[in-house]
Amino acid sequence: MNLKRIAITGAAGQIAYSLLFRLASGDLLGPHQPIALHLLDLPPFEEALKGVRMELEDSVFPLLKEIKIGSQPEALFEGVHYAFLIGAKPRGPGMERKDLLADNGKIFVEQGKALNRSASPDVRVLVVGNPCNTNCLIAMHHAPDLPRNHFHAMTRLDQNRGLFQLAKKANVDLREVTHLAIWGNHSATQVPDFHNAKIHGAPADKKLDRKWLETEFISTIQQRGAAVIAARGKSSAASAAQAALGAMKALLEPTPHGEWFSSAVYSKSNPYGIDENLVFSFPCRSKGRGDFEIVQGLAIDAFLKEKLALTEKELIEERDLVRGLLK
Ligand code: NAD
Ligand code: LMR
Numbered sequence: 001m002n003l004k005r006i007a008i009t010g011a012a013g014q015i016a017y018s019l020l021f022r023l024a025s026g027d028l029l030g031p032h033q034p035i036a037l038h039l040l041d042l043p044p045f046e047e048a049l050k051g052v053r054m055e056l057e058d059s060v061f062p063l064l065k066e067i068k069i070g071s072q073p074e075a076l077f078e079g080v081h082y083a084f085l086i087g088a089k090p091r092g093p094g095m096e097r098k099d100l101l102a103d104n105g106k107i108f109v110e111q112g113k114a115l116n117r118s119a120s121p122d123v124r125v126l127v128v129g130n131p132c133n134t135n136c137l138i139a140m141h142h143a144p145d146l147p148r149n150h151f152h153a154m155t156r157l158d159q160n161r162g163l164f165q166l167a168k169k170a171n172v173d174l175r176e177v178t179h180l181a182i183w184g185n186h187s188a189t190q191v192p193d194f195h196n197a198k199i200h201g202a203p204a205d206k207k208l209d210r211k212w213l214e215t216e217f218i219s220t221i222q223q224r225g226a227a228v229i230a231a232r233g234k235s236s237a238a239s240a241a242q243a244a245l246g247a248m249k250a251l252l253e254p255t256p257h258g259e260w261f262s263s264a265v266y267s268k269s270n271p272y273g274i275d276e277n278l279v280f281s282f283p284c285r286s287k288g289r290g291d292f293e294i295v296q297g298l299a300i301d302a303f304l305k306e307k308l309a310l311t312e313k314e315l316i317e318e319r320d321l322v323r324g325l326l327k
Contacts, residue, residue, distance in 0.1 A: 003034050003036050004029055004034070004036070004082070005035070005078075005081050005120070006035055006080065006084070007082070007119075008020060008037065008038070008083075008086060009041070009073075009085050009086055009087035009111065010040075010041060011040055011052060012039075012041040012045040013041070013087065015244070016052075019084065019244055020037065020056060022245060023035065023037065023245075024063065024064040025061055026063050027245055028249060029252075031063070034063050034064075035064060035065065036064075037056065037066070037068070038068045038076045038078075039067065039069045040071065040076040041071060041087060046071055050069065075118075076114075077118045079119070080120060081123055081124070082123065082126075082248060083115060083124070083126070084126050084244055085108070085125060085128060085129055086128040088100065088128075088130060090130065090234070091130065093226075093229055093230060096188065097130040097225070100131060101134060101318060105135060108136070108139040108142070108325075109138055111142075112138060112139035112140065112141065115146060116142065116144065116145050119146070121146065124152070124252075124290045125140075125150055125151045125152065126153075127139060127151070127152065128244055130186070131186065131187065132153035132186050132264065133153045133186055133278070133280065133281070134279065134319060134322060135153070136153035136279040137319065137326070138322060141325075141326050149266060150290065152247065152251070152264060153279050154243060154247050154263075155182040155186050155190065155263060155264050155281040156244070156247035156250070156262060156263070157186075157225075157239060158186060158262065159243075159261065159262040160243055161239075162221045165217055165220055165221065166197060166199060166204055169212070169217070170199050172200065177197065177199050178201075179196055179197050179283075180193065180194075180197040180204075181282070181295075182221075182281045183280070183282065183283075184281055184312065185264075185314050189222070189307075189314045190222055190281070191304065192218055192222075193283075193298075194217060195304055214303060247261075250263070250284075250286055251292060252286070253286065253288060255284075255285040259285070260283035260285050261284055261286075262283060263282070265282060265284065266279060270282065271297070274308070275312055275315070279315075280315060283295040
């Protein structure tokens, strides 16, 4: 079987430390697919990458055939089929994710260009580094030869957080909560869609108190990243790695009939009237092998509509802030 090449940026960081060993054990591509890991970090972290490589070697993963490490994006992205763009500064207490744009935005100019020049033309890219939606917009802008629908920003963690809170409140098994879409930005304006979510196959707002859903539920998900930072002193890592795996896997496997998952994707020609030049989280359905469509025709009630307008506005403002990086 041909090797599949997976790039991970920020490979000396904390999310990568939770993700790499799972990739190497076949959690993404299954127990028969040999893989190569391409680990990218900044030059001062090359020594740390050597340590990560030693640990990967010492874990004797039979599927892991090759490990490349380095700090040159173009060299490290050579021929990659999957790219997890994690490398970026995390926020600290009291910051919003968009406060990172000035520092992190430019990383995605360089990495978009490098992907364009050296990745496999069918590469699928998941941007995790914050603010991930706008960073993803920047990366795709600088990769004009790659299809824009090969780029995603991660809202899977928000989806997972929402599933947990709904299951807990309804006192049901996690598997009974389905169809939870996150709309918009991976930020405090994101919209966890309780109206179209289902508990035991019925709309969540028929099973749970609407007032709780509109207030406590939404704000818990919007603020969950900040709550983790306040408690841990560092941003989420293992749950982010779990979400990154889930997000990429959801693209590769056909979505079961009638279901959907959340991913922030290029908004061109979207069926919900959202500005057409954003990376916006929508309910998506995969046809397998990385091809997906935005789910059409979901009911958008007045409450949801108002919230969608706020998250769209925030993404437009972020885009305005990085105008200089989108030339
Ligand atoms: P971390 O500080 O532990 O690791 C980040 C790593 O990225 C560091 O090793 C750093 O040297 C590296 N890096 C920085 N610039 C780089 C560049 N230009 N090229 C390659 N590597 C570079 O941080 P972390 O906890 O792993 O978080 C990484 C990012 O992911 C942060 O921006 C964080 O906010 C974001 N995040 C997003 C989500 C999400 O749901 N989308 C969830 C959690 C964290
Ligand atoms: C998260 O949602 O946990 C991450 O985006 C980290 C953060 O800054 O909140």
